[in-house]
Amino acid sequence: MAPTPTAPANAETPCRVLGLRERKKQRTRDALVDAAHSLFLSQGYARTTIDEIAAAVDVSQRTFFRYFANKDEAALAVLADAEDYFIECLRRRPAAENPLQAMRAAITESWRGLGSEHTGGVRAALELLQLIESTPTLLAAHLRRTTEQEGVVAQVLADREGLDAATDLRPRLLAAVFGAVLRVSHLAWGSGPFPDQDAGPEGMIAIIERHFDQLGPALVGDWR
Amino acid sequence: MAPTPTAPANAETPCRVLGLRERKKQRTRDALVDAAHSLFLSQGYARTTIDEIAAAVDVSQRTFFRYFANKDEAALAVLADAEDYFIECLRRRPAAENPLQAMRAAITESWRGLGSEHTGGVRAALELLQLIESTPTLLAAHLRRTTEQEGVVAQVLADREGLDAATDLRPRLLAAVFGAVLRVSHLAWGSGPFPDQDAGPEGMIAIIERHFDQLGPALVGDWR
DNA sequence: TGCCGATTGTCAGCTACTGACATAATCTGC
């Protein structure tokens, strides 16, 4: 949902004040995400059991699985929010920008927006990215999620340009290339840290920009 | 290893005739891959248990896990061979081609070579691709494998061009973009079948070519 | 207050996967 502080009213929230039941549910969910996140980070993903996470929040294992379909989903929940926020940023980009420009601007914007006051902040997202790179199971799940998101991105691009995503190959293709650039950037960031690397979002943004700048050169010519 | 019929002698095979033990191992492995493949295809991935596969080959479940680290690995074994073959094709491409040309040529070449007399043939690979697209777990595992292979591809490209893969971003970037084009192509192929679609490798090759041709247009300009 | 629906806990069970140990098959040097 990517709640922005400037837009409290949402079409899907008829009542401003949610019932006690809803609030409680939200709280347990957040607690589960937090517990999972810190446990995974401190002892590793594989060495952390669902029972541990559930015990930390004082709920049963069964309840955990009512909130998350599986262990992966709990781990990647933080990034899921960030991705939704990116989609929203992309939707809001001015129509004057061409697709590639819009995506570059949206990814920068979303990292910065995440940094200021979003859920958990950039901190959690960056920690998670590093955990993902070093955990094969998580990496697989993350890549699948990412790939699914590319479909959404392609649809947004097609809408922006007034094209039919079913027949025109370009939206899906560009979304996939964009995803590839991001993945390589994340990898490069994870294999750092570089001496001049910013701990906040700016470090990641710089690396992503550098990769985008190399995209053209990588595709054309002889590299020499 | 991608055994080609014209090159029986291999540097890693000191003796022409492998021992009985080795041959037996190879036979059970092949049998397991075949059994897994046909069971997954006929009843679906999730509804097939390891016990079933092991029973079909008349070995214990424990033996299955001595050949494959997990269920995914057995399912994707067919594609693993194909990927190794692609890498080999890429290595053999003439140095005159630039990186993108070499990869386009290598992927076409490997699909055709797979078609003529390779293990299992194109048939199995194409069936598997469709199963993958409709099985979330398998898709995740496949994407992870694919991503890992991109590292190998990047290294091959760097070697070809005499670059250092650790510092130059282009090899990894191009490998990732190439992977993205392939993934979208596979997806498009799976969401077919189109009326004019060839059942053999040529149908897939045509789709991949079409996507490559759209890569430039997708990246530049305003799409209108 | 009292009813209704939603959330949760408990329990039983399945399946993927692993370590430990015993058995049986192959290979090696004689």
Add this chain to the structure above:
DNA sequence: GCAGATTATGTCAGTAGCTGACAATCGGCA
């Protein structure tokens, strides 16, 4: 051919992820 070292395999027991079914409990609402 034959002992003895290797190595593949089977059996067994156990852990962890995940699910369905049912009962208890809690929040919403008249």
